Every structure is written in C-alpha cells, then in structure tokens.
Amino acid sequence: MSDVRDSLGRVGYDLLSRALTDCGREWFTGEVRVTGRPGGSFHLRDGLVVAVESPGAPGPEALLLRSGRIDGDQWAELVRESGGARWPEAGLVAHGYAGAAQLRVVCMLALQDAAFAIVAGRIDSCERVPGTEPVARVPVGEGPLRLLQDSVRRLAAVSSLPYPVRPDRERPLPAAELPQVRLGELQRELLDRADGRSTARDLAFRSGRGVYAVTVEVGRMLAAGLLECPDPAAPAPVRILADTHAVRHREPPPPPPPYGPPEPPGDPVILPRRTPGASGITEALTPQKAGASWKGFFRMRSGTAR
Template identity: 35%
Template sequence: MTTGALAGPGRPAAAEPWRLSALGRESARELVQELAQAAVTTRTGVLRVTGDPGGDLHVVHGLVVTVDSPGAPGVRELLARPGRICTGVADLRVVATMAAVDGCFAIASGWIGSCFWQDLPVDATDPEAMAGPRVVLPPVPGVEPGWLLLETDRRLSALGHGRVSPHRNHLLLTERGRALLSTPGSGRRREILLWANGRRSCRDIAKLLCRSLYAVTVEVVRMLDDDLLGIAPVVAEPPPEPIEPPRPGRSLLPRRRRGASGINDTLPPCPPVPAPRGQRALTPRRTERTQ
C-alpha cells in the first residue's frame, strides 16, 4: 500500500512508513500502516495498541481525535496542573492536541505488541462525547495521522541518544542532585528532583506533575547529562525456593510421640492408695517423663 494520500496542500508526504526512521522498526510498522490506511479510507473507530504501555487512538472520519494511554497524562491531567489557567476554547483545543501527540509518543516509545480496530458506538463519534462526562471539551477538530506520525517520529529521534526509557528506567538522585535540591529556587528541575527516589520513571513523574511525558523526558535527559540524576540499577528478584514434593508412602500428618504433650510434667502423679486388709499392695507404676 502507499500513503501518498496523506500529503496535501501544505502537508509533506514524508509520513510513509519507510521514511520514518524511528517509527520504521518492525514493532511500530503495523501502527503506522493502520493509521495511514485510516486516513485514506476516512475510517471511524478505536485503534487499540497492545503492549507496554499501549493505548487507544480514537479516530473519527480519518482524523485522530484523542489518544488515551496509561503511559502519559491525558487532557484532564494536563488541565489539572497547578498554576495552569485556561483562556478559552482555543486553549482547550491546544491542550487536547498536546495530549494526543504525547499519548502517541508514549505508545511508540514503549513496547508495541499488536494493533486491532474496535468500532465506536453511534454516540461516540461526537468528539465532545468522547471527552468524558467530567470535563466537557469543545468539539476538537482532530489531527491528521500523517502529521501525528511525523511529530511522534521527530520526538523519538530527538531522544534517540538519551540513554533513558520513559517507562522502564527508574531515576535516583546523585550527590549534585541532592545539593541542588537543598538550595531554594531550582525551577522545574526541583519538582522532578523531589520525586526521583529510585522507584519512579519519567512516566510516573509526568503523571504526578501533570506534565507532558515528552517534556519531562527531555528534562530528565538534560539532568542525566548534568549529573543531577542517575538510573537506578535493576535489582533481580530472587527465584522462589523450590517446594519439595512429598515422598511416596509418607504420611503428611505429624506422628504422635508418647510423652510429647508434657502432661506428666505439669500434673504430679497420684499418691499410692493403701490396699485393703488381706490384699497385696500393688507396686505403683513409674510415671513417664518427657525428655
């Protein structure tokens, strides 16, 4: 198939799978081809991408309206960032576009398994209804798959030398990072340093800060180069101890040993009773004691 139909007035034709360097790998090729075909056929549905983190691309008439991925903050999270002020409909549309691009970057920067389509219900073709009941967004025009793929490929290529995975690597503080954290006014780097404890990745920190995953990853790469952060070593979990199977013919119940209860150590033995006149006295039996 070809994807030349993605090119139009003011749009480059570089969205072809073989022209995308970072997205040209085998795992992402299916995602690129499915989005390209959706643009040609003006398809409506949800392109579900399995993997880690994976995600869903909501497509309406060939345009990508929203991208939901557990690997990146969504529209609600980006709008909930402290200090952010929404200026109106245009600002909401910009945030929705940013969330779609960031979600696609999160999917492509992780492990991609496979892709499959799921049809949308009739009322879900309305972008406003797809935004969810909590935050009512204005109708989002959507982004073209060709532009979305180009932007995702550009971000992946920019971070190709970054030696950090947004999802797998956990970040920890270095000595320089601790020193910078102790000084007041470190800006946006400070909020990243506050959450770097050796158990959080770029993805975790981006969600905690309600910031774009790509923006956090770019800043983390710079902080790694400045020796403010380090990558925590991967600790291998010890293998579970093997359970020895029971031997054949051996009872699983414990055996009872005479005197093991210790009753003879607790209660003194009864004194001997004198025998009636004319009868021989019985010799008292020696009491068994537990060793």
C-alpha cells in the same frame, strides 16, 4: 529515523503505521485500539485523529489541573453539574475557568503526548472498533501519518541526548553530590519526586506534566549530574541441580585399523531421564503543584527538545 524504529520495535511501529494509514484512506470513524505496553487508543473521525488516550501519558484533565486555572474541588463540582461527564468542557467555559481556545490547546498537547507514549513503548496488535467516542477531542483532527512522524521526531530528539532515556525504563534518583547550578521549576520538581523507583512516565503523572517533557528533562539532568540511576541488579546465580538418575558411560570403541573390517557396534549409551522440575521452570506454558497562569503553563513546554 529507521534506527529509532528499529531500537523500539520496527514490527510494532509498522503495524500501527499501516493500521492508521488504512483508516485515513478509508475515512474511518471510530477507534484503533493498540495493545502493548503501555498501549492506548487512537480516535478518528473521517480518517483524522481527534484524540489519543493512553495509560502511559497524563490526559487533558491532569494537564488542565496542572495549569492552575481550576483546582480539584472545582473540577469535581463541574463533573457533578454535567452529570458525570469526564471532560465538562461546557462548564469550564461557562464558569470562566478556561476559554474554548485554551481547551483546544490542552487537548492537542494531551493527544500528541499520548501518541508519543504509545509509539515509544511496545506495540503488539491493533484493532478497529467503530462508533466509539473519546473523552475529549480536538475539533480539527491530525493526519495519522503526520502524527506518527511527529512522534518519531520526538523519539529521535530523546535518542540524541547525551544520556538518552525511555519513558518506562530508567528509574533515577537525586545525585549524591549535586552540582552548584541554578535549577528550573521542572528540575526542582523532579529532584523532589525522583526516588530510584519511579520512571520518567511515573514522574510525569505525579507532577502533572507531559511524559515527553519529563523524559527529555530526565535525560538532561542525568547528563548534567543532577540525577543518577542505581546500578542494575546483579544477575541471579545459576544453581546446577544434580540429577538423581545414574548415567552409564562407555568409552568409545577404538578406531578400526586402516582398510580393516569395521568393529561391531557397542552397547548404546543410556541417556539420563529428565527429572520433572530439574530445569527450575514450574509454570505451564500457555499458547498533581499548580502554576500561576496560562502563560506559565505554556512556558513549561519551552524547555523540551524539538
């Protein structure tokens, strides 16, 4: 797995691994905030991860709405009844929209997907913040190292595809000539939404799917010729700016004859003065389509790589 970590930023991964390992050993309760791209937060209770949140992955609300068990209007009404709670778990169960076990599954899927998004991105720093609470959490937490190892396995699965992609890198669009193949539901959704500007992560949010599942499917569809990536932009031409100061050149003095006395040094060469702005640098350097049932919701994970 080390080659996967190296390609994604071994320093950042090791930083996160060390921070979570320390939290587990010390039975830490609170939040580990990860800055980077996309970054996010690991919420722990007594050293176990009970929730992971990231702007790079859809949360449990998006996954629940995608299941079709509840629509947007019903969700808004539950939020009002609960006094503005972002995860009205009690209301969901009381109104029969979902059972407690089903909500645990949704929270676990969101936790694993957010951890994958954080590890697959760039990690700059980690900071402990004690005493914070997540929006939604699982009742029985995951071991930090086990969770990170699962994320690395997912990265390895993506890297092993014939056309490996990153959640925030490739921006596919439908192929000019689509092969005559039978499409699955997720494939049809991605063909409808791919526009050459959206990454796999963008498509995950727009479809209400997990970012890992969408990243894997984008890679498969690129390999199958269903999607294609636009050619990368041509590099910008480099314009050489003329210097306004004259430079006085002198021919080097002839070499001294063998064993003869050295020639006196000539006049020093005048170096050109740098014109402000000549380098071109002017900035200062400073230090959601719903499924039919829960069975359909669980089936949408069956196509992902393991």
